[in-house]
Amino acid sequence: MSVKTPWEAAIEVEPKTESERYLSKLARKAFLSIWCYGNVHTDEGKKSASGDGKELCDLFVVFGDHILIFSDKHCEYPAHSNPLVSWGRWYKRAIHGSVAQLIGAEKFIREHPDRLYLDKQCTVPFPYRLPDMDKAVFHRIAVTRGSFEAALSHWGGKSSGSLMIDSTLTDKKQHLETPFTVGWPAGKDRFVHVLDELTLDVLLSELDTVPDLVGYFSEKERFISSAEYVSVAGEEELITLYQTSMDGGRHVLPRDFPESNMIMLAEGDWEKFDSSGQRRARNEANRLSYFWDEIIEFQSKFIRSDEAVAINGENYTNDEKEQLVRALAMETRFARRVLGDSLHDVLRRPVPSGTQSTRIMPSPTVDGRYYVFTVVPRDQAVDYQVYREDRAEFLATYCHGLRLKYPDMIEAVGLASEPFSSKASSQDVLYMAFPEPATVEELHILREQCDELGILQEHSMLPHAFHAFEYPRDPGQFGADTGFSGNRADRRAQASAQRKAKKKAKRKKLN
Structure with a gap:
């Protein structure tokens, strides 16, 4: 039996909690194992050779110039007669706690990129070089579980249960007063992507490569900043819009909002897309x-x-x-x-x-x-x-x-x-x-x-022409610019959605 290298041994250490193990499993499948690390520590606070360092974050991904920092908080939602009290207590522990960890981790990485280790004893240095910090692009992701059932109850069962997005929320006080909604929990100078039980699974199933994910993050940050007020019924709705919109062969979010000061994205598109024939066909083709x-x-x-x-x-x-x-x-x-x-x-x-x-x-x-x-x-x-x-x-x-x-x-x-x-x-x-x-x-x-x-x-050298569409379709049944297929009901539903979107764009409001 071969002896494992320190690199091999270090990555086999299981995360401490079930929630962190689930996150690690999803991320390794999506981003692949050589770029995903769930046990990264720093030598900060290590006072002796036998002492332990400090955990950096719950999941660390380095891919070229991109650094993804994940904080995972699974907090039981507290019961209280006043819903603002329940929300406030959970928000402080789950979201605010994650944001603090993410900001601290980013600060340490920027200042000490050579002091990261794969084990808590800080004996196995991070195995390859991090990007130049002047070029590094940080993505901060807060995975916050525990609010899902409470959100369903709060909205009377008429919502998916995911956290809403409201770009006008820019400080802690505003967040505490707005249950089950997030905006800029770290302030407008730092974007934090806040995920919950539903949207974590949606995100890493729809965007399961680093290039796909960072492309979405970039578009999302631009989109949320594109008007004075942006309201999204849930991250899953934004992902759906991104996955079904193309420009120049790349997925995008809408860009043309002349003089608009309000953008609203309602609920329901993810549910339709999730069960659609085009999504099933794409997933089958992706095998x-x-x-x-x-x-x-x-x-x-x-x-x-x-x-x-x-x-x-x-x-x-x-x-x-x-x-x-x-x-x-x-x-x-x-x-x-x-x-x-x-x-x-x-x-x-x-x-x-x-x-x-x-x-x-x-x-x-x-x-x-x-x-x-x-x-x-x-x-x-x-x-x-x-x-x-x-x-x-x-x-x-x-x-x-x-x-x-x-x-x-x-x-x-x-x-x-x-x-x-x-x-x-x-x-x-x-x-x-x-x-x-x-x-x-x-x-x-x-x-x-x-x-x-x-x-x-x-x-x-014989050239061979080929045509590939992300969403397989039957020739002649759907326009070449859509990249969608599906059954007749799916096609009618999407054509109707496109007509509605054009009308709403004229009103400078996406609904």
Whole structure:
């Protein structure tokens, strides 16, 4: 039995409470394990070698320049004849307590990014470098449980039970006077995303990659700040609007509110969307996207166990290894579906021995990035290490050679493997950055190398057009700009909603 590395041992420590364990489980599934840490401590207050440090937060996610800090508070909702007293007591413990923890954690990270550890004894340093604090983008998330049933009762069973959003609430006093509603609990200079039992699940099921989530957070903060008064019936309604609105191939929240000073988003759209045919079709289509997640997790396991090796014998730091898998994880859920489907198609096709099958895919998410998927069957007469080295060299040459065809390319990500039909398989994954255009001399050398291998020849490169829609649909039944499908009732409901939205926009009020 192999001995676990300190990194492996540290992440296996279970969070203390059931609520924190649930949050950690959801987050690791959504953001993947190499970026999620539920036991991060600082050496603040550690007075002896045998002493413990101070817990930083309940969940810590670092992904490129993005730092997500989660505070989890599960507080029983107190009973009192005066509803403002009950709300005030719960708010102080759950929301105000979370906000204080989040602000304290952010302050410490900004001032001491090199004093974070994966264990409470502070013996296992955080495994890779945090971003430059001048470039870091912090996202503060307060997970507050315990108010759901009380909210249902307060609204007479006519609400989903989620916390409402009111942008006019900017201080503690205003929040204490407005039950089951949040605005800017940390003040208008710091946005805190407040989630409850319902909206945590909705958020991490609908936006289950870091790129998808931070994209939504950015749009949400802009939207809430876009008018003097913004009222949203619940986070789930805002998520629904975001998930069903597109501009330039990206999800957005409405932007065009000329001279408006009031925006209102009513309740009910999430319930319809949750049970709609288009959402079911999208979720079914997304199943293959998790193949992409599995590749990332497979590589991450070897990084944590310190078993990830370069075929060419080079040694890479944890920072470099993390950057490689992060390149794969920078893709959105829809992009992972497209890429996963393409890779899966290459892997399942038969490839004669002594040949290879390669497919080039542009990244649907990152401009200037191209993927190279190569399948090379192994000749059993060839030593396996020699086979791996030859395959890795072929992949590297192909990725470099793409600059012949795409001179503006700035990144290449390559993945090589045996076909699915092989009894055993391994993966080679590489990442290359090209900050400067290739010189004429470099292009000449690349041409010679590619010609020697017989690759990237114009006569053998056959382009294949493909069309993918986030919400699968039947051709001719729905407009190309919607990306939605579903049954006839779904389509009528959405068309009606779109007509209503246009009329309300004219009244400078979104209802």
